[in-house]
Amino acid sequence: EVQLVESGGGLVQPGGSLRLSCSASGFTFSSYPMSLVRQAPGKGLEWVSVINGIGNTINYADSVKGRFTISRDNAKNTLYLQLNSLKTEDTAMYYCAKHRSFYCNGAACSRDYRGQGTQVTVSS
Numbered sequence: 001e002v003q004l005v006e007s008g009g010g011l012v013q014p015g016g017s018l019r020l021s022c023s024a025s026g027f028t029f030s031s032y033p034m035s036l037v038r039q040a041p042g043k044g045l046e047w048v049s050v051i052n053g054i055g056n057t058i059n060y061a062d063s064v065k066g067r068f069t070i071s072r073d074n075a076k077n078t079l080y081l082q083l084n085s086l087k088t089e090d091t092a093m094y095y096c097a098k099h100r101s102f103y104c105n106g107a108a109c110s111r112d113y114r115g116q117g118t119q120v121t122v123s124s
Contacts, residue, residue, distance in 0.1 A: 002026040002113045004096050009118030016086050020118055022079040022096030030054065030074035033099040035111060036081050038092035038120075048094070049081065052105045059107060064090075086122045093117040 008020040022034070036048040049060045049070040058070055069082040079096050097111040104110070 002098065004098065004113055004115035006094065006096055006115045006118040009094060009120045011121045011123065012086055013124050014086060014088055014122055016122070018083045018086065018120060020081040020083065020094055020120075022081075022115060024077045024079065024096075024098070027098065029072075029077040031102045033102065033105045033109065034072065034079050035097045035099065035107070035109070036070060036079075036094060037097055037111075037114070038090075038094045039117075040089075040092040043092075046092070047107045050099075050105060050107055050109075051079070053102060057105050059105075061107070083120065086120075088122050090120060091122050093119050 003025045005023045012018055031053050033052045035050045037045050038048050039045050051058050051070045055072050067085045071080045095114045095117045098113040100110040100112040
């Protein structure tokens with residue numbers, strides 16, 4: 001059974017930082033690209049970042065480029081997202097998501113599993 005468990009969210013002031021983690025199990029983690037997506041209150045799901053299986057191909061949404069850093073530790077089956085210079089508009093529930101195909105690394109790729117999410121609130 002595929003399981004994705006996010007952690008690390010919280011309340012932070014504008015300009016602050018957080019590190020999110022996503023622990024994966026039930027599949028060969030290193031074989032699959034992983035995405036981070038988020039959903040702000042009252043809005044749809046927004047893709048944030050993607051990393052391929054071995055971690056050498058990474059892309060970010062323009063809204064977070066230069067502020068967020070995605071990485072993975074395949075030995076620990078864990079995905080990370082470092083959030084720096086946070087803005088109020090980054091407030092959202094953040095989810096990690098497994099790509100359906102290990103060949104598809106892009107933002108528009110189909111994703112077949114998503115975790116329960118971790119809440120990030122940026123407020124003064």
